[in-house]
Each structure stands twice: as C-alpha cells, then as structure tokens.
Amino acid sequence: MSDTVFTPIEESESPGPKGRQTNPREGWKWYLGFVLVLIAGIPVLVLLVFYYREVEVTYYMTRNPLEPSSLHMARTAEGVLIGNMRALLATAEELPWGDSPPSPKAVRDTIGKSIQEGQLQSFAGWAVIDKDEHLLATMDTRDIGPYLDQARLMARDLLQTGGHAAFRTIPVPGRSFLVFLLVAVRTGRRALGTGGVLVGLMNLSSQMDRYMLVPKASSSPGLSYLLSSSGLVLASSDHSMVGKNLADLARGSVLDRFRAGKTGSFVRSIDEKPLLFGSTLLADLEGVTLENWFSVLEAPKDVIDAQADRIRLNMDLIVFLLVPAFMGFVLYLLYRSLMT
Numbered sequence: 001m002s003d004t005v006f007t008p009i010e011e012s013e014s015p016g017p018k019g020r021q022t023n024p025r026e027g028w029k030w031y032l033g034f035v036l037v038l039i040a041g042i043p044v045l046v047l048l049v050f051y052y053r054e055v056e057v058t059y060y061m062t063r064n065p066l067e068p069s070s071l072h073m074a075r076t077a078e079g080v081l082i083g084n085m086r087a088l089l090a091t092a093e094e095l096p097w098g099d100s101p102p103s104p105k106a107v108r109d110t111i112g113k114s115i116q117e118g119q120l121q122s123f124a125g126w127a128v129i130d131k132d133e134h135l136l137a138t139m140d141t142r143d144i145g146p147y148l149d150q151a152r153l154m155a156r157d158l159l160q161t162g163g164h165a166a167f168r169t170i171p172v173p174g175r176s177f178l179v180f181l182l183v184a185v186r187t188g189r190r191a192l193g194t195g196g197v198l199v200g201l202m203n204l205s206s207q208m209d210r211y212m213l214v215p216k217a218s219s220s221p222g223l224s225y226l227l228s229s230s231g232l233v234l235a236s237s238d239h240s241m242v243g244k245n246l247a248d249l250a251r252g253s254v255l256d257r258f259r260a261g262k263t264g265s266f267v268r269s270i271d272e273k274p275l276l277f278g279s280t281l282l283a284d285l286e287g288v289t290l291e292n293w294f295s296v297l298e299a300p301k302d303v304i305d306a307q308a309d310r311i312r313l314n315m316d317l318i319v320f321l322l323v324p325a326f327m328g329f330v331l332y333l334l335y336r337s338l339m340t
Contacts, residue, residue, distance in 0.1 A: 066298070067279075067297075070279050070280040070297045071280045073226075074294075077226060077282060082284055084122045084207075085183055087114070088183055088198060091198065092188070094114070095187050101128075101130050102128075104137035107128050107137035107139075111139050124143040124202060124203065125200070126144065127144055127198075129152055131195065131196060143201055150168060150170065151184070155196070164185065165186070166290075167183055167184075167289045168184075169181055169228060169234060170182065172243070178204075178205050178243065179232070179235070179242060181203075181204035182200070183202065204234055205242045212225070212235055214237050222299025223236065223237050223241075223297070224296065225237065225296050226294075227246060227293065228291050228294075229291045229292040230259075232244075233246065246258075250270050275300060277297070279295065281293075282295065
C-alpha cells in the first residue's frame with residue numbers, strides 16, 4: 001500500500017469522451033434528403049428554362065431587329081444631313097454681307113475657303129441668291145446649273161417664311177437613278193429681313209449609300225431604304241429601288257401607313273408574301289424637309305420566324321444538356337451518401 005492517499009497520475013483512469021458519440025454512418029440520412037431535394041428541383045429547373053425560352057422568343061418577336069436597326073439608321077442619317085446643313089450655315093455666316101450684297105468674287109472666295117478647309121466636301125455645287133431672287137454668284141455651275149430655278153424657289157420660300165434652312169429632293173433619272181438634295185440656308189443680316197440664301201447641291205442617294213444598313217450583316221435579313229412620305233425612295237441598300245415610288249413597288253398599303261405618320265413594327269402581305277417592317281421617323285428633319293422622311297427595314301416574315309425557331313432550339317439544347325449534367329451530379333451525391 002502506498003504511503004500517500006493521492007493516486008499517481010499515471011495510475012489514474014483516463015476520462016471518457018464528453019457527450020454522445022455520433023455514428024458516422026448516421027449522416028447518410030441527411031445526405032440522402034439533400035439529394036432528394038435536388039432531384040425534386042429538376043422539374044423546376046426545366047420549367048424555368050422553358051419559361052425563359054418563351055420570354056426570349058416573345059421579346060424577339062415584339063422587338064425584332066428591324067425596328068432598332070431602323071432607329072439606328074434614322075439617327076445616323078439625321079446626324080449626317082444636319083451636319084452638312086450646319087457646315088453650309090457656317091459658310092453662309094462668313095459671306096461679307098453688309099448694306100449691299102457681297103461681290104461674286106467675295107462669294108467664291110468664301111466658299112472656296114470652306115472647301116479647302118473640308119467643310120463642304122459633301123456638296124457639288126453652290127449658288128447665292130438675294131432677296132429679290134437675283135443670282136449673285138455660283139460655283140461648279142455644271143452641277144447646280146440645271147437646278148437654279150428650284151434654288152430660286154427655295155430662296156423665295158425661306159425669305160417669305162423667315163425660316164433658316166430647307167431641304168428639297170430632286171429625282172434624277174438616268175442609267176442609274178439618283179436623288180439629289182438642295183440645301184438652302186439663310187445668309188447674314190437675317191434680323192433685318194435682308195440678306196439672301198446660300199444653296200448647296202449634294203448627291204443624296206450616294207451620300208447616304210454608305211449609311212444604309214446591309215441587313216444580312218446586321219442580323220436583319222431583307223433590305224433598308226430612306227423614304228419620303230410621298231413614296232420616293234431616297235437611298236437604299238438595294239440600288240434598283242432608288243428614285244422609284246413605293247406605290248410602284250407593290251407597297252401601296254405600306255405607303256399609306258407612312259403618309260399617316262405611323263412608325264414602328266408591322267406586317268404587310270406583298271404579292272401574297274408576309275413581310276415584316278421596322279420604321280422610324282427622321283424627327284430632326286421636321287420643318288426642314290417639305291415632307292416627313294422615314295428610315296425603313298423590311299424582311300420576309302418567315303425569316304424572322306425562323307430566327308425565333310432557332311432561339312427555341314438553342315434553349316431546348318440547353319435543357320437537354322443541362323438536365324443530364326445536373327442529374328449526373330445528383331446521382332454522384334446519392335452514390336456518395338450510400339457508400340459512406
């Protein structure tokens with residue numbers, strides 16, 4: 001017997017574990033429950049994908065690529081035309097118009113300076129007309145000469161109405177139909193009711209040609225054109241349409257809509273073939289042109305429908321790829337839970 005009442009540490013019993021021991025195999029129930037929840041989520045996932053698919057198709061069909069493309073084309077055309085008009089206005093402001101009109105030499109020197117500075121590169125001819133409709137000077141008469149009577153008429157209208165600028169289209173028939181544009185702006189001393197008008201001539205259809213969307217390259221199958229409300233095709237991605245009237249192209253019902261000032265997306269049957277249209281009004285030119293102008297894109301409706309079908313197919317492929325992958329992951333977890 002030991003002489004001490006204390007038990008040595010090495011002889012003492014080691015304490016048992018605190019709390020209840022958990023069997024590792026009991027966790028499979030929770031694991032299996034989690035797997036079953038994931039399995040139940042598969043139908044929900046499928047329904048969500050199909051719902052998203054129909055939302056995408058509906059959005060595409062209600063906001064097809066034609067309408068936003070027509071808006072882009074309209075804003076681009078407005079920017080180009082207004083920019084050219086402002087360049088002509090800047091030149092008109094430089095004309096030395098005092099109590100008497102500037103001399104022909106002063107007119108040509110001022111216009112020549114603007115040409116050298118690159119401000120008038122879009123124009124091919126110019127004329128300056130005073131308030132009595134007298135022709136003060138011209139430049140590049142070969143281009144603007146045939147249209148001087150119309151230039152005088154524009155000058156008269158601007159001076160009588162007090163406007164600052166005006167556009168007038170001129171269809172030019174020939175082997176390749178063109179549409180010219182006369183741009184008239186007021187010169188100096190407008191506040192005194194005197195001064196005159198500077199008129200510039202530009203080839204509108206050629207100028208706009210580079211800005212006409214080629215629909216296939218813009219995911220908008222079909223063609224595009226710039227149109228006046230009288231039906232004149234001012235420019236187009238299809239050059240054979242330029243200078244023609246929309247009514248002569250079997251699109252009289254379409255033209256009626258534009259004459260009423262309506263824009264947006266709509267469907268019309270042309271030669272018993274449904275066509276989808278997207279159109280936008282060139283709002284910045286209101287009051288400058290004699291009539292409203294529209295940017296228009298058109299495409300066979302079946303092509304747009306085919307694109308919607310492709311959207312459905314792509315979403316279906318996602319379902320058939322995603323669900324098996326998800327199911328494989330769930331089965332793997334189930335296997336893990338049973339083998340643990």
